[in-house]
Amino acid sequence: MALKTKDEYIESLRGMNPTVYMFGERITNVVDNPRLRAGIEATGSTYEAAGLEEYRSLLVTNSPLINDQVNRFTLPPSSIGDLVARVKINRLLGGRVGTCFQRCTGLDCLCALSIVTYDIDQKYGTEYNRRFLEFLKHVQKNDLACNAGVTDVKGDRSLSPHEQPDRDMYLRVAERRPGGIVVRGAKAHQTGSLSSHEIIVLPTRAMRKGDEDYAVAFAIPTDTPGLIHVVGRSTLDMRELQGCDTGNTRYSKYCPTVIFNDVFVPWERVFMCGEVEFAGDLVMKFSAFHRQSHGGCKSGKIDCMVGAALTMMDYNGTSKVSHLRQKVIDMVHRAETLYGCSIAASYEGKRQPSGTYFIDPVLANASKIHEGKEMAEAGRLLVDIAGGFVSDLPSDRDLANPEIGPLLYKYLQGAAGVPVENRVKMLRLVEKLALESADTVSDIHGGGSPEAHRVSILRESDLEGKKGLAKRLAEIESWR
Numbered sequence: 001m002a003l004k005t006k007d008e009y010i011e012s013l014r015g016m017n018p019t020v021y022m023f024g025e026r027i028t029n030v031v032d033n034p035r036l037r038a039g040i041e042a043t044g045s046t047y048e049a050a051g052l053e054e055y056r057s058l059l060v061t062n063s064p065l066i067n068d069q070v071n072r073f074t075l076p077p078s079s080i081g082d083l084v085a086r087v088k089i090n091r092l093l094g095g096r097v098g099t100c101f102q103r104c105t106g107l108d109c110l111c112a113l114s115i116v117t118y119d120i121d122q123k124y125g126t127e128y129n130r131r132f133l134e135f136l137k138h139v140q141k142n143d144l145a146c147n148a149g150v151t152d153v154k155g156d157r158s159l160s161p162h163e164q165p166d167r168d169m170y171l172r173v174a175e176r177r178p179g180g181i182v183v184r185g186a187k188a189h190q191t192g193s194l195s196s197h198e199i200i201v202l203p204t205r206a207m208r209k210g211d212e213d214y215a216v217a218f219a220i221p222t223d224t225p226g227l228i229h230v231v232g233r234s235t236l237d238m239r240e241l242q243g244c245d246t247g248n249t250r251y252s253k254y255c256p257t258v259i260f261n262d263v264f265v266p267w268e269r270v271f272m273c274g275e276v277e278f279a280g281d282l283v284m285k286f287s288a289f290h291r292q293s294h295g296g297c298k299s300g301k302i303d304c305m306v307g308a309a310l311t312m313m314d315y316n317g318t319s320k321v322s323h324l325r326q327k328v329i330d331m332v333h334r335a336e337t338l339y340g341c342s343i344a345a346s347y348e349g350k351r352q353p354s355g356t357y358f359i360d361p362v363l364a365n366a367s368k369i370h371e372g373k374e375m376a377e378a379g380r381l382l383v384d385i386a387g388g389f390v391s392d393l394p395s396d397r398d399l400a401n402p403e404i405g406p407l408l409y410k411y412l413q414g415a416a417g418v419p420v421e422n423r424v425k426m427l428r429l430v431e432k433l434a435l436e437s438a439d440t441v442s443d444i445h446g447g448g449s450p451e452a453h454r455v456s457i458l459r460e461s462d463l464e465g466k467k468g469l470a471k472r473l474a475e476i477e478s479w480r
């Protein structure tokens with residue numbers, strides 16, 4: 001069976017040897033580094049849940065491609081049911097992990113490539129789809145986690161890729177060899193790149209004539225020579241390294257910048273190379289799938305935020321305060337609207353020529369725009385309900401100090417009978433849910449900037465059809 005347990009997943013990462021830097025130092029043991037391990041544990045939850053009896057039927061299904069059971073994180077959708085399951089799984093895991101579990105970006109690349117490689121082949125007689133399916137078999141048979149290498153560093157935003165003074169601001173083909181290509185560039189915000197076995201690279205934007213070297217898609221192992229992962233800073237990262245005050249002791253998110261320093265990619269792993277007119281469609285499909293994914297994970301995260309808000313009300317003795325109960329309602333309806341948009345995007349999905357199903361992009365983008373505003377509002381409401389100790393709470397190390405610890409225990413009491421430790425733990429979780437930068441920034445920029453979501457809605461909506469509705473009612477028959 002092509003399924004890994006969580007332990008097998010973690011052991012498989014131990015067998016890899018990526019080049020990693022963090023805070024100016026080379027990291028040689030990724031798996032046991034506390035900062036990175038918290039991210040790996042989050043991705044590990046996708047393996048763990050697949051092995052739990054209660055969630056198995058949701059996460060595990062048969063893949064006709066390898067005729068075996070697979071984790072849905074390796075399965076491009078071939079039905080409406082598959083699209084719906086993606087959102088339900090993400091909501092489940094968002095609630096269990098309370099942060100990003102980092103495995104959807106790679107799946108969303110697999111989904112987009114399964115559609116667009118077929119379309120390119122139809123036009124040019126290339127063999128990208130065959131190569132892609134061979135890669136997909138490898139991913140499914142070995143239950144691999146993949147990461148999406150999409151966001152280029154972009155340099156001067158007013159210039160297209162080939163116009164940049166430094167030609168490497170967008171990842172490009174630097175050399176073509178008989179056996180493959182050599183690529184150079186850097187991809188930013190690489191969610192869970194070290195929790196993944198493979199990195200799947202797609203173009204970051206639509207391209208035009210002259211950009212041929214930049215219209216490239218491929219997949220390579222995350223420890224391929226020449227790949228350098230530079231782990232970025234996040235608001236709470238030092239706490240993970242120090243082992244205290246983390247707020248969520250198990251799971252976290254990190255997003256390295258990955259530099260491709262002349263990396264060789266064999267032709268068998270190249271899924272697009274020079275077909276500029278397909279770059280826009282590939283990134284649009286990836287982004288739309290990922291925006292649908294967000295509707296699941298972020299509604300699950302709000303579930304967790306609502307739980308934290310209600311628990312803080314219990315701990316503070318405010319569970320009957322009516323304006324706080326109203327704020328909980330405001331949090332719940334935000335989760336349900338976000339989830340509803342993503343579920344609707346799934347039910348309105350359509351079969352593509354390759355056989356893969358694509359979601360309704362307008363509904364997926366509507367979900368994401370909603371997320372960008374409403375996750376911040378959910379966080380604000382959570383902090384409002386929990387109280388001011390979300391900031392400035394004395395450290396666990398002060399609580400453990402024999403001289404001041406007893407005084408802190410006295411003054412940090414809440415409702416009668418609530419252990420101070422529980423109140424402190426829940427306040428820390430609130431801090432993490434509301435203020436962890438690596439995840440909260442993704443509410444806004446994950447899957448593209450808010451303006452990209454808006455442009456997608458404009459481009460994908462049937463605007464002429466809407467004008468037609470208005471003109472019919474106004475009894476205007478001419479084209480104007």
Ligand code: SF4
Nearest residue numbers: 100101104293294297
């Ligand atoms: Fe998945 Fe993206 Fe949500 Fe992370 S933020 S759990 S990668 S959809």
